[in-house]
Amino acid sequence: MTDGIDTAASRVDGSGTSGTRLFLGLTGQSGAGKSTACGYLREKYGAFVADSDRIAREVVEPGSPVLDRIAEAFGNDVIVSGRLDRAVLAARAFSSDENTRMLNRIVHPAILERCFEYAGQSDASVVIFDAPQLFESGLDAYCDATLAVTAPESELIKRITARDGIDAKTAEKRLARQHSAEFFERSCDFTVSNTDKTGLFRRLDTVMAELLSGSGPKRRKRKAIPMENNDKYKDLKDKLFFSPKHVAETGSKDDVGAADEYCRGYMDFLARSKTERECAEYFVARAEAAGFRPFAYGEKYAAGDRIYLNNRGKSVIFAVIGKQGAEKGVKIAAAHIDSPRLDLKQAPVFEDTELAYFKTHYYGGIKKYQWTAIPLALHGVIMTADGETVRVCIGEDDGDPKFVITDLLPHLAQEQMKKPMYEGVNAESLNLLVGSRPFKNDPGSEMVKLGILNLLYEKYGVTERDLFRAELETVPAFKPCDIGLDRSMIGAYGHDDKVCAYPAFTAIPDGVIPEKTCICVLTDKEETGSDGPTGLNSAYLTDFITELCESSGANPRQCMSASECLSADVNAAFDPGYPDVMEKRNCSYMNRGVVLTKFTGSRGKYDTNDASAEFIAKIIKLMDDNGVAWQAGELGRVDLGGGGTVAKYVSAHNIDTVDLGVPVLSMHAPFEVVAKSDVYETEKAFRAFYLSD
């Protein structure tokens, strides 16, 4: 996926969630700002707030059992015209400690029960019990943490008099009946003082960051919250709600083993194929072994024929001719095999202070700082003057030297660390360190550069001039590996978009002739906008389809209007470390299966294909009928950035297209993470698609 983000607008926040629900008890003095705090937590963290003051009024509504018991205890005249007379009750209940305790014994359990009921009905990951009597009611025992909001007494009096229209003396008396700020500070896990809103919000963020990070020591063991009432609506919820689940819950046990096995093949492919050229070569070799032969212009093909078109060694089309005529349309899976990287400039070699470097120009959306201080490898080709191709691959084998872009030590990075992250590392400082030993007998300047060029000459027979005819790509020298103690994920460079290209290829029907002609196009240049002859903005795919049509007497325009395409590209998986950039109801998650993305683009659906409801319906049915775990996913919050895929270039030819692919963590980083089960589900999706009619 390309990124459509202007870097200055990207936003990252350190807060996170451990994934389990957080029950937070919030308390404090009258006027301290509990409601303001609750409002902020609701807004920013999607918290559900159970307001015990409001609930206290609810539980004594006319006809309630609590009201009856109060009347029993304090006299029937506390009820006037069916309603509780609060003044009368207060006079009696607060006349002695014993009476107060009696009232609490009646009311508090009912308040707790109602709090739990409401909490059970909400699916918010943060639940706040807003309770002035947090400790007296026993509600604190059900909280993961308790938080007090306090303010200086003078401030409290000012707020209470303004809010409740009482004089300062009365306000003082009211405060005197409540716990002191010291009590709350002593009793609560966290105290935030509210002298001004901005400060209050900042302090709340700090508390939440600690609580949600999961690493904080502040969550304590709490009593289990009874949620019986939650089940009351379970059947209805099951029927009406859509809640995508972890594939482990929906798939069979066999799927886990099958996914692991399938991903071994994927990881082997990744280890060999880091660039678009290497990917093209890998897939062509596999295709030839599987009976594909090169496409020839003008040739007539029959059902079951397997052909491929190698477009300049950087993008490839594979096709299996279907039973039905081309005028019935074709099934296209389109993925890209280029990944973000650092290309060498055409005159890359220079020397500075006895160190030799290659200058680079970054390719695609990268965060520049991520490319410093990691081992890098160099892949690509150099063309010689007489048209010979010299292949280069340095840094992948165990004994190979590797390269690096150095970074500034923290001791001297004070100024660098103050900069916004996108300015921390300059594009022109992404220089690859390639040598430091001067050429033996050379007495002049640039001895190290000479040494490097001499090595290149000895190994490849090329000179500095030949590098103008080169395409050399700097990529991370990491090998793909399992991630996690449970080995459920894969870490690697270039999942985007090889993790879709691989299943789009391996799912191509074998041993069976599909109804419609199946086309798998693995394209280049997606990361930079699909331009040039090997990108999908070029005509190579539609020309290929046109050729197939014309050789079989079909009308290519009719074919394309009846064709369907899965634009196979990755999507960003929800990352609990960065919840703020995602809209949790509409983003994709690891392990919930293949992601269906109706549209990409940014800022009001610009620059994107937007798949029709009709086409989406067809694809969803296909998934459901074939037991493919799927989820819907939009890339992040509206107006925070965005991205693009090849979908818009394919759909521009009057072809129904929708994005479908694998959710990725750390997308576009030098080392990205995917879940094995998602890769497996994606292959299932393509299989079903190719064979559908």
Ligand SMILES: [Zn+2]
């Ligand atoms: Zn991408």
